[in-house]
Amino acid sequence: MQFKLTSHEENVSVITSIAPQFGLYNHCCRSNFDALHTLVKDDLLDVNSTIISKMQSSIELIPQIAGHIVTSGGKRLRPMLTLASAGLVGYEGTRHIDLAACVEFIHTATLLHDDVVDQSNLRRGQGTANxxxxxxxxxxxxDFLLSRAFQxxxxxxxxxxxxxxxxxxxxxxxxxxxxxxIKNDLETAETAYFQIIENKTAVLFAAAAQIGAVIAERPEREERALEAFGRNLGVAFQLTDDVLDYSAEQLIRGDDFRDGKITLPVILAYAAGNDEERAFWRRTIGDLKQNEEDLTHAQSLMLHHGTLSKTLKRAREYANAAHRNLSLFAPTAHRIAMNEVIDFCVDRVY
Amino acid sequence: MQFKLTSHEENVSVITSIAPQFGLYNHCCRSNFDALHTLVKDDLLDVNSTIISKMQSSIELIPQIAGHIVTSGGKRLRPMLTLASAGLVGYEGTRHIDLAACVEFIHTATLLHDDVVDQSNLRRGQGTANxxxxxxxxxxxxDFLLSRAFQxxxxxxxxxxxxxxxxxxxxxxxxxxxxxxIKNDLETAETAYFQIIENKTAVLFAAAAQIGAVIAERPEREERALEAFGRNLGVAFQLTDDVLDYSAEQLIRGDDFRDGKITLPVILAYAAGNDEERAFWRRTIGDLKQNEEDLTHAQSLMLHHGTLSKTLKRAREYANAAHRNLSLFAPTAHRIAMNEVIDFCVDRVY
Structure with a gap:
């Protein structure tokens, strides 16, 4: 069977039919992030104050632009990992506040440079700084934010x-x-894709989590467990992100498709495709020659071959590994909240 | 008197007439840099090896691009300041090699980002990495080079x-x-201009020189003297650079003019200009509406008001301050070579 969808109506119906099988509409999962949020609420307020004060400069444009992205509704997931890890291992000092702000600055610098790179026009529905x-x-x-992080x-x-x-x-x-x-290169191996998402995304998750144990001067094995937890969570998070770019909730974006970005759902769809389908992927992702209805067709091919659900299954495997990493620690409120964040990252609908 | 030059012949004759009054053709000055070069030759070979080895990555494109700019004929002036300072204060270890490479990486990262920023197509006559x-x-x-510097x-x-x-x-x-x-803003104050060149250029010169004293664990006053030497040298260097962009040798560039960059020669020419001249600057620098002959006319206005020689005079003042900073140290071969580099930076013709 091959999908030939052209109208908006068909598009919506197909995407709606994908969602339940992924559990994408499992709204109860939203609260999973809230548990951690509640636990580190005071710390997070301090981190936000630190971010605002440390991004100041006599050059007023700097806090304007930094503020545009720093305050644009991000979840502060990465700095929260530092706060959560510090709380998990019983850290009682204040160093985690500044270091969580560092983590967010490094992430923000990446976003600012990524906007240039991808020439994307929207991030979280607002105009990009770029x-x-x-x-x-x-x-x-x-550059300023990265340098400030090191300061x-x-x-x-x-x-x-x-x-x-x-x-x-x-x-x-x-x-x-x-x-x-690898952009536009449909022959990209899965291993290359996993290397990329580990490097560009998971490594900062890992560092953010590890730091909590480092400043608490916890034993090496706890540090390693938190580093591995962050790394596995980061991969799970990115895999889910790459699925969401083709999902119903993200229909207004489809950024990855339009950019010709090679993600696992595309790699799997290309590998499983017949000659006609491969020609479609080569035209749209390889050569970036796209018509209005191509994104819908791409989504229908992914549904047909189950590449979104296969990708989410991989995300779930990494999430499970992250759960195992946390099993070293006693099931305190912090650990339970972190377990919930893992599930949130693979089940999220936004 | 007002200059109205349109032909290439007039252009050449005017520029040739500017050069002697600046001493721009004082070729004996080239050797001034060579004295330091000879003194730190072995160290510089080690720095170059370090640069090559530290810019490696499993992602082959990184050393390709980094190498394009790192090996594109730059003088290694900044890392040489670290080597020179270390030699000046009698440092006998090996840390100056790696740290000089750091200084060059920070500078190279700035160049790579500056090429994006200015959308310039040529740097030192080669295509930019961009x-x-x-x-x-x-x-x-x-980003990689900046991070590598911190590593x-x-x-x-x-x-x-x-x-x-x-x-x-x-x-x-x-x-x-x-x-x-301040780009395109002809009302920019001199103080703002000096603040900018101190920040974007002189601060790295200062840091590069200071580090030599830091690793040798020299007294605070020597550290401060080398920091001030670097800072004054950096300002002198940038002022000279801003003159050279309007000089005969650089006629193939005129990058600053085409970019609408506000430099001291422009600030002074605008301040001294009559209504017609100010209208010219507003059109060409302010609104970036330029004709082929405008650069020549800009140069003739600068000649008329002596703004290039006034800028070089300021450069010389900073160079003299740099000489005074070095007077704290005994007139060893290193100090004399550094004195010569100061003069080279304000007298250079390339």
Whole structure:
């Protein structure tokens, strides 16, 4: 069977039919993030204050642009991992606040540079910094935030933390460059894709979580467990993100498709496709020659071959590994909240 | 008198007439850089090896792009300041090699991001990384090099050095953002211009020189003297650069003019101009509406008002201050070579 969908009505009906099989509309899962949010609420307020105060500069455009992205409704997932890990291992100091802000600055710098890179016009429904202020400002304010993150780490004074986050920062850049190389390349191997998402996404999750154990001076095995938890969670998160870009809730975006980005749902669909389907992928993703109805057709091919559900299944495997990583720790309120965040990351609907 | 030059012949004759009054053709000055070059030759070979080895990555595009700019004929002026300072204060270890490479990586990252920013197509006569590989790769490889610089510093293990270079890196970004803000703004105050060149250029010169004293654990006053030397040299260097962009040797570029960049020669020419001249500057620099002969006319206005020679005079004042900073040290071969580099930076013809 081959899907030939052209009208908006058919599009909607197909996507609606995909959703239940993924549990994408499992709204109860929203609360899973709230549990952790409640636990680290006070810390998170401090992190937000730190972010606002540390992004200041005598050059007023810097906090304007940084603020545009820092306050654009992000979930602060990465800094929350630092707060959660610190709480999990019983850390009682205040260093986790500044270091969580560092993690968010590194992430924000990546977003600012990613906007230049992908020439995307929308992120979370707002105009990107790039679209509003141009490439120049996005790149330079990203540089400022990355440098500011290192200044904060230096003030914190731990060479170990500096090593973790400078290593992460270099690996993120490698992952991003690697991603630009495979763009439009439908022959990309699954292993290359997994290497990229581990580097560009999971490494910062891992570093964010590991830092909590480092500042609490916990034993090596706890540090390693939290690092692995973050890494597995990050991969699960990115796999889910790559599914969501083709899902109903994200229909207004379809950014990955329009950019010719190679993600697992595409790799699997191309591998499973017949000659005609492969020609479709080569035209739309390989050569970026796209018609209005192509995204809908891409989604229908993914439904036909089950590549979105296969990708989500992989996400679930990584999520399960993250759960196992946390099993080293006693089932405190923090651990349970972190378990819930894992599930939230693979079940989220936004 | 007002210049109305339109033909290429007049252009050449005017520019040739500017040069002698600046001493731009004082070719004996080339050797001034060679003295330092000879002194630090072995160290510089080690720095170059370090640069090549530390820019490696499993993502082959990274050393390709980094190598394009790292090996494109730059003088390694900034890392040489670290080597020179270390030699000046009698440092006998090997840390200056890696840290000089860090300084060059930070500078290279700035160049890669600057190419994106200015959409310039040529740097030192070669296609920019941006022109060859696109904005994406330039930004991301710049990020990689900046992160790699911090990794090297972390391995070196000095929080003081990390503070100096992370502070420098943040200030450079502030200077670059500030520069984009005043672009095309002819009402820019001289003080704003000097703030920008101090931030975007002189701060890295200062940091590079200071590090030599830091790793040799020299007294605070020597550290401060080398920091001030670098800062004054950096301002002198940038002022000279801004003159050269309107000089005969650089006629093939005129990048600043075409970009509508506000530099001291322009600020002074606009301030001294009559109504007609100000209208010219507003059209060409303010609105970027330029004809083929406008650069020549801009140069003739600068000649008329002596703004290039006034700018070079300011450069010379900063150079003299740099000489005074070095007077704290005994007139060893290293100090004399550094004195010669100061003169070279304001007298250079390339």
């Amino acid at each position: 679209a509003v202020w141009g490439n120049q400002a996005s790149v330079l304010v990203g 904060i780490m230096v003030a914190d004074g731990s060479l170990k933390v500096l090593k973790i986050l400078s290593d992460a920062s270099a690996v993120i850049a490698e992952g991003e460059v690697h991603q630009t190389i | 022109a060859v590989w696109g904005n994406q790769a330039s930004v991301l490889v710049g 090297i510093m972390v391995a070196d293990g000095s929080l003081k050095v990390l503070k100096i270079l992370s502070d420098a890196s943040a200030v450079i970004a502030e200077g670059e953002v500030h520069q984009t803000i």
